[in-house]
Amino acid sequence: MASKKLGVLNRAKRYFTPGQRLLLYKSQVRPHMEYCSHLWAGAPAYQLGPLDSVQRRAVRIVDDPILTSDIEPLSLRRDVASLCVLYRLYNGLCSEELFEMVPTATFYHRTARHRQGIHAHTLQPKWSRTVRYQRNFLPRTIRLWNELPAEVFPQDYSMGSFKRGVNRFLKGRQRACDAPGVAGVHRLR
Structure with a gap:
């Protein structure tokens, strides 16, 4: 169409x-x-x-x-849309059935260096051995969600500020990936 x-x-x-x-x-x-x-x-x-x-x-x-x-590239727009839907689900602005599907935020003690980048809203994805399941909405978006910096999450629910922060972060990551000579930047696709 x-x-x-x-x-x-x-x-x-x-x-x-x-x-x-x-x-x-x-x-x-x-x-x-x-x-x-x-x-x-x-x-x-x-x-x-x-x-x-x-x-x-x-x-x-x-x-x-x-x-x-x-x-904006369509992939960026899809990622932002997915994260905004998960943000609504995470904050309970959905039906009870959908809210129950979202895993609860896991509290991690920051005792190791690799835990320093973890924010308070980190979600634990369900483990799966198939790529097909990992590409579904929740597992894929939870991986993206966990990569977001803590500054993206507003203190109170605010879809506008969350969306602006996500857009800024993903655009910066995309520019870093597109820059010549940059190697090893994690990409989901």
Whole structure:
């Protein structure tokens, strides 16, 4: 569906300015690629690749490097959406059945050096030996959650400040991974 809508935008692009084309992409095409993205964000790369190719086509259609430099990668948007859903679940803003699925925060005594980076909201994921289960929403998002720094978590529930902090952290990590010469930076995919 997103590809079809992008095709329509491509055929009508001469009637719109680059800014209008970008707005149409963000409002009419991208939502189709992000619907329930937290559930399928852990899909294999070959299944997520077509979505990334639609976004690359959109960048070519907008045809303005200044405007398109601010388009966030879909993988970043999926990770932020997943973490925001887990934040709501963690704080109990969901049904009782969903809240019971989230593991409780584990208290770790910081007696070892490797425990120094652990924040108070660290969750213990369920162990699994299959990659398929590890790519599901909860295990995958809990791994991301545990990598977040403590500064990301606000004192009181505030989705806006949590989302800004997560976005800032993940963008910084992404820039570090994209920088030439940086090796050994942990990536989930």
